[in-house]
Amino acid sequence: MAVLKGKRILLGVTGSIASYKAADLASKLAQLGAEVDTVLTAAATQFVTPLTFQSVTGRRAYLDADLWGNEGHVLHVRLGKEADLVLVAPATANTLAKLAQGRADNLLTLAAITGSAPLVLAPAMDGDMYTNPATQANLARLAERGAHILGPQSGHLASGLSGVGRMVEPAEIAAQTRYLLTRDGPLGGKRVLVTAGGTQEAVDPVRAISNRSSGKQGYALAQAALDAGAEVTLVSGPTALAAPAGAMLRPVRSAEEMLAEVLEQAKNSDALLMAAAVADFRPKSSASQKIKRAGGAPQIELVANPDILAAVGKARGKRLKAVVGFAAESQDLLKNAQQKLKAKKVDLIVANDISAADAGFEVDTNQVVLVSKQGVEELPLMSKDEVARAVIERLSSMLL
Numbered sequence: 001m002a003v004l005k006g007k008r009i010l011l012g013v014t015g016s017i018a019s020y021k022a023a024d025l026a027s028k029l030a031q032l033g034a035e036v037d038t039v040l041t042a043a044a045t046q047f048v049t050p051l052t053f054q055s056v057t058g059r060r061a062y063l064d065a066d067l068w069g070n071e072g073h074v075l076h077v078r079l080g081k082e083a084d085l086v087l088v089a090p091a092t093a094n095t096l097a098k099l100a101q102g103r104a105d106n107l108l109t110l111a112a113i114t115g116s117a118p119l120v121l122a123p124a125m126d127g128d129m130y131t132n133p134a135t136q137a138n139l140a141r142l143a144e145r146g147a148h149i150l151g152p153q154s155g156h157l158a159s160g161l162s163g164v165g166r167m168v169e170p171a172e173i174a175a176q177t178r179y180l181l182t183r184d185g186p187l188g189g190k191r192v193l194v195t196a197g198g199t200q201e202a203v204d205p206v207r208a209i210s211n212r213s214s215g216k217q218g219y220a221l222a223q224a225a226l227d228a229g230a231e232v233t234l235v236s237g238p239t240a241l242a243a244p245a246g247a248m249l250r251p252v253r254s255a256e257e258m259l260a261e262v263l264e265q266a267k268n269s270d271a272l273l274m275a276a277a278v279a280d281f282r283p284k285s286s287a288s289q290k291i292k293r294a295g296g297a298p299q300i301e302l303v304a305n306p307d308i309l310a311a312v313g314k315a316r317g318k319r320l321k322a323v324v325g326f327a328a329e330s331q332d333l334l335k336n337a338q339q340k341l342k343a344k345k346v347d348l349i350v351a352n353d354i355s356a357a358d359a360g361f362e363v364d365t366n367q368v369v370l371v372s373k374q375g376v377e378e379l380p381l382m383s384k385d386e387v388a389r390a391v392i393e394r395l396s397s398m399l400l
């Protein structure tokens with residue numbers, strides 16, 4: 001998905017073995033639609049070649065020799081000024097020191113000080129080099145000036161030692177870059193609250209009543225809202241998914257925990273997207289000890305959980321301009337969605353037919369109908385990411 005279309009990234013690759021991972025990073029950024037101009041330092045070319053980066057970005061990769069080439073007097077200025085973001089990954093101790101001091105003795109460090117684009121640094125080096133007070137002071141200085149420093153992580157190092165110094169994985173760097181480059185979207189400055197996943201209602205310390213929600217649709221909504229520039233709080237039931245970069249994750253387990261978190265977060269939100277599959281019932285009481293098989297099948301009395309959307313409706317503050325509910329229906333999709341629109345006093349219902357094999361719970365696709373007072377819009381079968389983008393586009397028009 002070309003979420004970074006029109007964004008230009010200056011990718012600086014410096015002399016670390018992690019530079020082989022920078023090719024994967026460049027590829028990921030290019031796949032997101034960014035125009036990636038790569039500059040390799042002389043040391044980086046000991047590990048990787050310009051051709052590697054040209055092959056994955058479809059754009060020319062530059063070397064120090066280009067500084068003195070035909071475009072000589074302007075190349076570094078053009079690269080620096082045209083960049084929407086300067087990303088140095090991997091960033092060695094040497095390049096960090098140069099950047100901290102404003103030294104400009106190669107194409108990368110020259111380009112880095114010509115523009116005013118955000119600077120993102122992914123350090124990679126041996127553990128003792130990283131913890132060295134000089135490196136730490138350089139990083140602190142760069143952070144003070146607003147540089148975004150990602151990592152490094154702990155783990156196996158090229159020296160054979162184990163410790164802190166590994167470059168953050170390319171997928172994570174790409175995700176953080178995606179977040180930083182999308183702050184100027186149509187939802188810029190808006191706070192969007194998203195719920196996702198199923199709640200778990202405890203029966204005893206090890207067992208719970210839950211449902212098949214994977215969280216995929218809610219997490220896709222969170223990513224789409226972030227891509228549109230929003231600040232996102234993601235209130236999530238237990239899932240196997242990682243929160244999108246930039247989202248503020250508030251993990252919860254039960255419907256009551258979700259209710260408390262949603263009511264709190266809704267006070268400072270412009271929109272609520274309620275994609276979570278909240279258990280409608282919970283055991284009246286949860287056993288304090290694990291229920292033993294020997295005692296025979298237990299009778300579990302259920303009580304109704306609070307309706308979170310209804311509670312938000314009652315306590316709706318001035319800031320909350322749009323409330324979007326979901327409807328998971330196995331029959332009479334439209335009729336039930338229209339009833340929920342009224343009963344839950346929401347501005348939009350995203351209705352999915354959960355009886356269809358490729359829609360609703362767990363799967364990667366969904367087919368939804370958008371139901372509002374203004375009318376009904378049926379969307380075709382799409383990936384959950386595409387459904388999320390369609391919902392966020394609708395939300396953007398609601399928040400105008």
Ligand code: PMT
Nearest residue numbers: 213214215216217275277278307308309326327328361362
């Ligand atoms: O997580 P996935 O595997 O990707 O699956 C996605 C999904 C099918 C869970 C999602 O698309 C979806 O439909 N979510 C809503 C599921 C649901 O609980 O639907 P409902 O028709 O029972 O509830 C209607 C609305 O009321 C929902 O917005 C729900 O979050 C909300 N609700 C429900 C019960 C409750 N006690 N409080 C609520 O606020």
